[in-house]
Structures are given as C-alpha cells and as structure tokens.
Amino acid sequence: IVGPPETGYEIVGKPEAVPSTATVSGPKSIVSDMKFIPTDTISTIRETSKFTIEVPLRSPNRLVKLVGDKTTRVTINIEEKTLEKEFKDLDIKFVNFENLNLEPRGLLKAEVAFEGPYSLIKNLNSNDIEVYVDVGKLKESVKKLQRLNVSVSYPFTDSIKLKKQQPKTLEIKLN
Numbered sequence: 001i002v003g004p005p006e007t008g009y010e011i012v013g014k015p016e017a018v019p020s021t022a023t024v025s026g027p028k029s030i031v032s033d034m035k036f037i038p039t040d041t042i043s044t045i046r047e048t049s050k051f052t053i054e055v056p057l058r059s060p061n062r063l064v065k066l067v068g069d070k071t072t073r074v075t076i077n078i079e080e081k082t083l084e085k086e087f088k089d090l091d092i093k094f095v096n097f098e099n100l101n102l103e104p105r106g107l108l109k110a111e112v113a114f115e116g117p118y119s120l121i122k123n124l125n126s127n128d129i130e131v132y133v134d135v136g137k138l139k140e141s142v143k144k145l146q147r148l149n150v151s152v153s154y155p156f157t158d159s160i161k162l163k164k165q166q167p168k169t170l171e172i173k174l175n
Contacts, residue, residue, distance in 0.1 A: 005044040005078050008118030012079050015042075017072045022057055026064035034060065042074060050077045083121040084163060086113040090126060092150060092170065096136030104133075105145065105171035112152055116160035129154045133170050145171045 002015055022037045039055040052075040057066055092108045110131040114124060130153040138146055147169045152162055 001038065001041045002074075002076060003041055003043045003045070005047065008081055008122065009044075009048055009078050010081050011044070012077045015074050015076045017074050019069060019072055022069065022072070023067040024059070024064050025067050026061065030061050030064055034064070037066070039072065039074070042076065044076065044078060047076070047078050048080065050075065052076075081118045082115060083118050084113055084115045085121050085124055086164070087111070087126050087129060090129060090131045093130065093132045094135045095132050096134055098135075101175040102135065102138070103173045103175055105173065106167065108170075110150060110152075111164070111166045112162060113164035114154065114160050115163045116156065120156050120159055124155070124160070133172070135172070138172060138174060145173050147171050 002011065005011055024031055024034065024037070037057045038060055039057055042053060042055060052073055054071050054073050056071050057069070059066055088109075088111045090110045090112065092110050094104075112129065112131065114121065116124075132151055132153070133148050134151065135148070137148055150165070150167055150170050152165055154160065154162070
C-alpha cells in the first residue's frame with residue numbers, strides 16, 4: 001500500500017517490487033487463494049522524485065508463514081504535476097508609443113493560458129503577465145489599418161509554456 005504523495009505531485013506508473021514474488025507455507029485452502037503478500041504502508045511524504053525503499057512483507061494470515069526473504073525493495077516514481085492556468089480580461093498595453101496618434105480596433109483585452117509545473121503555475125498571477133503591442137513597429141508612412149502582433153511577457157519562460165493567446169494580433173490605424 002502506497003500513501004498519497006505531496007500536494008502537486010503524482011505517482012507515475014505502478015510501484016515495482018524486487019523481488020516481485022514471495023514464498024509462503026501454510027494450509028492449501030488459504031495459500032491457494034492468496035493473490036499478493038501485503039507490506040507496510042509506504043509513505044511518500046517529502047518525496048518528489050523516483051525513490052526505492054525496503055519494506056517488510058506481512059503475512060495476511062497467522063497460519064501462513066513467509067519462507068526466505070521477508071522484505072522487498074519497492075521503487076516508486078513520483079513526478080510534479082503539470083497544470084494549466086487561464087487568465088481572462090488582461091489589459092493589452094502599448095509600448096514604444098511616443099507621440100503617435102493611433103486608433104486601435106477591437107477590444108484591448110486578452111485571454112491567455114499557460115501550462116507548467118505545479119510549483120510555478122500555482123503562484124502565477126495576472127501581475128506576473130504583461131500583454132502588449134509594440135507600436136514602434138508601425139509603418140508611419142502607411143495611414144491605413146495595420147496589423148501588429150500582440151506579445152505576452154511572463155516569468156519562467158524556460159519552464160512554463162504559453163498554450164493559448166487571444167488575440168494574436170491587433171489592428172491599429174494611424175491618424
């Protein structure tokens with residue numbers, strides 16, 4: 001029996017026991033119905049990666065005796081959960097604005113979603129995220145509508161992935 005892992009972590013796959021079998025002796029009526037030999041409960045508290053522990057085998061019946069090894073080595077693979085977190089109604093800001101007279105078309109609100117490790121995603125909040133349009137990329141000679149990319153700046157870009165972004169572009173007209 002394996003106890004639950006720390007919040008934000010999960011057991012991946014099935015625990016592996018070596019040896020995976022045990023020899024027992026006892027009444028045939030009891031032994032023939034046995035499907036497994038229990039162990040003590042294995043605690044995963046403070047475990048955040050793959051680990052191996054030696055645990056004692058426990059006879060399921062006082063009439064059944066363990067023969068030979070009375071322990072097994074159990075390997076449990078624990079990994080940090082991957083979470084997704086979504087943010088809506090984020091303000092789209094303008095950078096490199098200078099003295100340009102411009103008229104944005106559409107709502108200046110964005111929706112983004114991120115995916116990453118529990119320890120980073122759980123604390124990610126809207127103050128960590130900047131959604132912006134670099135107005136410096138406008139072509140001043142063109143007076144009609146221009147489409148500029150909407151960019152997203154956020155922390156831990158090496159560990160957190162931007163999974164969704166709306167809008168990806170914004171129409172802007174120079175006046």
